[in-house]
Amino acid sequence: MSAGAAHGAGGVARAASALFAADLRRELRTGEALVPMLMFAMIVLVVAGVTFNLPEMGPDDRRRLAPGILWTAIAFAMLVGQARALLVDRDEERWQGLLLSPLDRTALFAVKWLEGLLLGLAVELLLVPLTVVFFDLPPGLHWGQLALALLLGTGGLAALGTLLGSLTTSLGRGEAMLSILVLPVASPILIAGSMTTAKLLAGGTLADASPWPAVLLATLGLNLALGALLFESVLVE
Amino acid sequence: MSERTSSALGRPAAIACGALFLAGALLLLWGAMLYAPTEKVMGDVQRIFYFHVPSAANAMLGFVLAGVAGLAYLATRRSGWDEIGRAAVETGTLWATIVLVTGPIWARSAWGTWWTWEPRLTTSLITWLIFLGAMLVRKVSHNAEQSARLASVIAIVGVLNLPVVYLSVHWWRGNHPMIFKRGAEGALAPEMWTAFVAGMIGVTLMHVALLYAAWRTAQLEDAVSARERLAEHEENGR
Known part of the structure; x- marks a missing residue:
């Protein structure tokens, strides 16, 4: 029986909340993960705008390009942010404390996943309006449905980033190694995210984008389950 | 395992391995180059x-075996499972590389382009990248136990994501030749079926031989590492 189980569900929830609150306070104070993520996401948009020669494109071409660039920016920003956050944990030797804490590994995974998800959603709060402006997209979208698609896709990316980020951190490696491991496995999320977003940008709904929202949901469920089951194996020193 | 036992088992096994590989290669070449009619x-x-x-x-067989061996390793922590997993990732990656070389050659002739982003070729590319990642993790890890544990995690994540990768790529694009579709134009003639079955058996025999050789190599690597650690330990103890 794990130490966390011995403390009961209430104890685990309290320990998880305390860890989440401590990490949130640190992030709000330092911005050590969010600031590089925001900068990186904006740079991806600007580089895409310049290299794809957006001023020469018509509105239809820009609309076709926007979903892929948006999801590329989200994926890379999340890799940067999650790798940074996990490396800071490691550098400050907080991992030793976390591993010795009464929190069981599944709860620890859940906290780190939630933190990754919130970081991703925070970046998207800036990234989506910027994409609308830069790519001259029509403002009359189904915003709630777009938010749901972003939530599902970002959740799946955060689950992979948390599991594989902890793996690369235990190898002492950073963003490059994490990208090599995460992006191929994340390809269904990126395809489904782009296809769903494309349909929504064309004025459609999530139902019109079928089966892609279901793929986003399935990858979220699968990668959360894999993370919960395998997180312990990447943490052992 | 003693050196004597290892060498006693090594030679006949090596000969059997070579014979199996050769038989598989000959069967494949006979079916593909001699028996099958020209399309x-x-x-x-x-x-x-x-x-x-x-x-x-x-x-796919290699990658599924790697995933199963990864699961078994994490459940039992027996190095034997890791040796099987290591061998399966290596042979699976080799066959995936052959797919990625032969696919574009076919595509160039059939569709006039080297790369078409068609579903199965794209899935093969993504799968290949996932398992190259597993091999890279082994290269950069600090010790044998960590290497086995982390590579097992990657193999499991990779294999369980494969159906989703396949389905999503399939839904995304869809112009792969459907040679097995009943009554479809371009479906296989009976002689082609025979050559195809010969190819499947031939390549599988070659795979078994390679898998055995890679597994034995992994076993010997582990034995050498264990001896080195023991020698180092004894050196430090003096």
């Missing part, structure tokens, strides 16, 4: 099919 539209380029499809099936 009317594509000509001899169609013979790539007898190498390409069995390679793809065996790549």
Whole structure:
């Protein structure tokens, strides 16, 4: 029986909340993960705008390009942010404390996943309006449905980033190694995210984008389950 | 395992391995190059099919075996499972590489382009990248136990994501030749079926031989590492 189980569900929830609150306070104070993520996401948009020669494109071409660039920016920003956050944990030797804490590994995974998800959603709060402006997209979208698609896709990316980020951190490696491991496995999320977003940008709904929202949901469920089951194996020193 | 036992087992096994590989290669070449008739539209380029499809099936076989071995290793922590997993990732990656070489050659002749982002080739590319990642993790890890544990995690994540990768890529694009579709134009003639089955058996025999050789190599690598650690320990103890 794990130490966390011995403390009961209430104890685990309290320990998880305390860890989440401590990490949130640190992030709000330092911005050590969010600031590089925001900068990186904006740079991806600007580089895409310049290299794809957006001023020469018509509105239809820009609309076709926007979903892929948006999801590329989200994926890379999340890799940067999650790798940074996990490396800071490691550098400050907080991992030793976390591993010795009464929190069981599944709860620890859940906290780190939630933190990754919130970081991703925070970046998207800036990234989506910027994409609308830069790519001259029509403002009359189904915003709630777009938010749901972003939530599902970002959740799946955060689950992979948390599991594989902890793996690369235990190898002492950073963003490059994490990208090599995460992006191929994340390809269904990126395809489904782009296809769903494309349909929504064309004025459609999530139902019109079928089966892609279901793929986003399935990858979220699968990668959360894999993370919960395998997180312990990447943490052992 | 003593050196004597290892060498006693090594020679006949090596001969059997070589014979199995040769038999498989000859069966594959006979079916693809001698027995199969020349396809009317594509000509001899169609013979790539007898190498390409069995390679793809065996790549998947290697990766599924790697995932199963990864699960078994994490459950039991027995190094034998890691040795099987290591061998399966290596052979699976080799067959996937052959798929990625033969696919574009086919595509160039059939569709006039080297790369088409069609579903199964794209899935093979993504799968290949996932398992190259597993091999890279082994290269950069600090010790054998960590290497086995982390590579097992990657193999499990990779294998369980494969159906989703396949389905999503399939829904995304969809112009792969459907040679097995009943009554479809371009479906296989009986002689082609025989050559195809010969190719499947041939490549699988070659895979078994390679898998055995890679597994034995992994076992010997582990034995050497264990001896080195022991020698180091004894050196430090003096």
